[in-house]
Each structure stands twice: as structure tokens, then as C-alpha cells.
Amino acid sequence: MTTNCEHIARLLPAYAEDGLDAGDKARVDAHVSACEVCRESLAFFTQLEGSLAERHTLRPAASASARRVVERMGLRPQRHAVPLLTRFPAMVSVALVISGVAALLLRGWMQELAARVAMGSGEFMRDLGTAFSVLLERLPAGMEAVAAVNEWILTTVYFGVLALTLLTGSWMVLRYARE
Amino acid sequence: MGEGTGVTRQNDPELIAGALQGSEKAFRKLVERYHPVVYSVVRAVLGDRDDVEDVVQEVFIKVYRGLAKFRQEAKFSTWIYRIARNEAMNTVGKKLVSGQPIEEVLVETPAHLRPDEQFHRRAQRSELEGHMARLDQDYRMVLELRYMGEKSYAQISETMGLPMGTVKSYIHRAKIELKKLMTRQTTETRAGLRKP
Numbered sequence: 001m002t003t004n005c006e007h008i009a010r011l012l013p014a015y016a017e018d019g020l021d022a023g024d025k026a027r028v029d030a031h032v033s034a035c036e037v038c039r040e041s042l043a044f045f046t047q048l049e050g051s052l053a054e055r056h057t058l059r060p061a062a063s064a065s066a067r068r069v070v071e072r073m074g075l076r077p078q079r080h081a082v083p084l085l086t087r088f089p090a091m092v093s094v095a096l097v098i099s100g101v102a103a104l105l106l107r108g109w110m111q112e113l114a115a116r117v118a119m120g121s122g123e124f125m126r127d128l129g130t131a132f133s134v135l136l137e138r139l140p141a142g143m144e145a146v147a148a149v150n151e152w153i154l155t156t157v158y159f160g161v162l163a164l165t166l167l168t169g170s171w172m173v174l175r176y177a178r179e
Numbered sequence: 180m181g182e183g184t185g186v187t188r189q190n191d192p193e194l195i196a197g198a199l200q201g202s203e204k205a206f207r208k209l210v211e212r213y214h215p216v217v218y219s220v221v222r223a224v225l226g227d228r229d230d231v232e233d234v235v236q237e238v239f240i241k242v243y244r245g246l247a248k249f250r251q252e253a254k255f256s257t258w259i260y261r262i263a264r265n266e267a268m269n270t271v272g273k274k275l276v277s278g279q280p281i282e283e284v285l286v287e288t289p290a291h292l293r294p295d296e297q298f299h300r301r302a303q304r305s306e307l308e309g310h311m312a313r314l315d316q317d318y319r320m321v322l323e324l325r326y327m328g329e330k331s332y333a334q335i336s337e338t339m340g341l342p343m344g345t346v347k348s349y350i351h352r353a354k355i356e357l358k359k360l361m362t363r364q365t366t367e368t369r370a371g372l373r374k375p
């Protein structure tokens with residue numbers, strides 16, 4: 001072994017794993033073609049590289065291991081279970097939309113009903129209708145103003161809460177869906 | 180290396196957040212992603228023992244329980260590496276390392292080889308296993324992460340918190356050490372020497 005051999009010997013493991021730059025690789029090639037000791041050494045490292053490269057086949061499958069870990073911990077698969085926190089705003093907004101639409105429809109329908117009943121078909125119904133329309137007519141003017149303001153406040157609050165729950169609901173659903 | 184590169188691949192913080200919210204799926208993905216690292220680390224500390232996979236699972240249970248304490252400034256691989264190393268070291272302390280006979284190591288050999296070739300291959304692997312057990316733990320650690328765990332130098336450097344140059348030189352020195360051990364054994368066998 002010469003001093004050159006010592007220098008080359010240090011490069012051989014990297015050569016065997018194909019990790020040398022072109023210059024060093026050429027130096028090793030030139031030396032190895034002339035030096036039997038280093039040639040044998042390189043053969044060893046090449047063979048070792050082959051053995052090591054097969055080593056990963058000894059490792060058990062990650063997916064099987066992951067399944068066992070999850071089982072051992074008693075974690076239940078909950079693939080599509082949406083957390084309550086995500087469901088709540090969504091449910092509230094749906095309820096608000098339905099009740100809002102229902103209130104609007106019902107309001108028109110109620111007024112129509114009252115008008116029809118007042119026009120009369122059957123005594124009882126007429127009486128009921130008359131009582132209802134009389135009640136409506138006799139509402140003092142002041143009350144109407146109060147009712148209008150109340151309606152305005154209610155509408156604002158209603159749409160505010162609706163918008164808020166819709167926004168948080170969809171944000172959380174989107175966030176969860178990315179999982 | 181060899182990890183999914185699909186569009187839907189989630190990064191670690193996303194999976195950690197999912198696992199913290201109780202998503203079994205997110206945690207399972209994390210385990211799958213870090214299994215090669217944890218397995219290699221445990222194997223590097225314990226060697227070829229029957230309970231390696233048991234310890235690996237213990238590590239992941241500890242990881243799950245400690246997930247809330249994980250600080251995102253640190254690399255997840257570094258954090259998990261430390262847990263795996265500690266857990267494996269504790270196992271060494273608790274149970275006496277039995278030094279399972281190398282002959283009993285069950286290794287798979289490619290089926291396309293002739294029986295004598297298979298035998299030769301198996302013997303080679305057992306030999307390697309025995310010599311690896313005699314390396315310094317740091318050397319064994321980098322070798323296992325590189326070959327058992329199929330990690331790149333950059334990934335090993337990040338995981339172990341070592342400079343890339345150090346990782347490279349550890350791997351090369353580990354191989355030179357293996358050569359010494361294997362050559363010594365060959366000369367001893369040739370000379371008919373046996374350990375008392």
C-alpha cells in the first residue's frame with residue numbers, strides 16, 4: 001500500500017454507492033486498474049453495497065404496522081364523521097333558512113286565509129274571520145310602528161346570524177374536507 | 180424516498196392537526212410515513228430481536244400521546260427520532276438483550292435463486308447482521324436509516340440533527356469498519372482461530 005492507496009481507500013465506499021464527482025471517480029478508476037489491493041477492496045465495498053441495498057426488505061410493511069398501532073390504541077376509524085363543532089353552525093343555518101322561508105310563506109297564506117274567511121263561508125268560520133280582521137283593524141297605529149321597528153330589528157338579527165353561521169359552517173366544512 | 184408524491188399528499192403539520200382533532204386516518208398516515216425511520220432507529224439500538232416491531236408500536240403510541248406537546252418549530256422527524264431512540268434505549272435497559280442467535284434470523288431470499296445460492300445469500304446476510312451488531316451505535320444508526328429506512332443523506336441529517344458531512348463520513352467509516360470486521364473474521368477462520 002502506498003500513500004496513494006490510503007487516499008484512494010477513503011474514496012472507495014463513496015465510489016461503491018456512486019457518490020463521487022467525476023474527478024475523484026476518474027482517479028479511483030485509474031488507480032484501481034493498476035492496483036490489485038484497492039481493486040479487491042472496491043469489490044468488497046460493491047458487494048457490501050448490494051447486501052445493504054436489500055436490507056429494506058427486512059422491514060415490515062408500514063401500512064400493516066399503522067393499522068396495528070391504531071387498533072392497539074382503540075382509535076376508531078371515523079372517516080366521514082364530521083365533528084359536532086362543524087355540524088352545529090351548519091344545522092343552525094339550515095334551520096334558520098327553513099324557518100325564515102316558512103315564516104314568509106305562512107305570512108302571506110295567513111293573510112289570505114283571514115281575508116277569505118272574512119268574506120264568509122259558514123257562520124263559525126265567518127265569525128272567527130271577522131274576529132281576526134277586527135283584531136287586526138283595531139291594532140292602534142302606535143303598535144303598528146312598534147311592530148315595524150321590531151320587524152326591522154328581527155330581520156337584521158336574523159340575516160346577521162344566518163350569514164355568520166353560514167360562513168363559519170362552510171369554513172369548517174371546507175377545512176374538515178381537506179383532511 | 181419511495182413516499183407518495185401524489186397531489187393529495189398532506190404535509191406533516193396538516194396530518195398532526197388532523198390527528199389532534201381525533202382523525203384516525205390522519206394519525207395512521209403519520210405512522211405510515213414515519214414507520215421506516217422509527218423501525219430503523221429501534222432496529223439500530225436493539226439489533227435483530229423479536230420485539231422490534233412491538234417497540235416500534237410503543238413509540239407511535241408515545242408519539243400520539245405527546246402530539247399536543249410537539250412544537251412546530253422543531254422538525255417532526257427529529258422529534259420522533261428522539262422518542263424512538265429513548266424508547267428503544269429504555270427497552271435495552273429493562274430487558275436483558277438476549278443476543279438472539281444469528282442462525283435463527285429469518286431473512287427472505289429472492290425466490291429466483293437456486294437453493295445453494297439462496298443459502299449463500301442467507302449466510303451473507305446473517306453475517307452482515309452479526310457484524311453490524313458490533314459497530315458503534317452512531318454508525319449503526321446512520322446505516323440503518325440509510326438502508327433499512329431508505330432515507331437520503333439530507334433526510335438522515337435532518338432526522339438526527341447532524342450536519343450532512345458528518346452523516347456521510349459516518350456512513351463511509353461504518354463501511355470501512357465493517358470491512359475490517361469481516362476481513363478479520365475471514366483471516367481468523369482461515370487460520371483456524373476460534374474465540375475462547
Ligand SMILES: [Zn+2]
Nearest residue numbers: 005035037038
Ligand atoms: Zn491501491
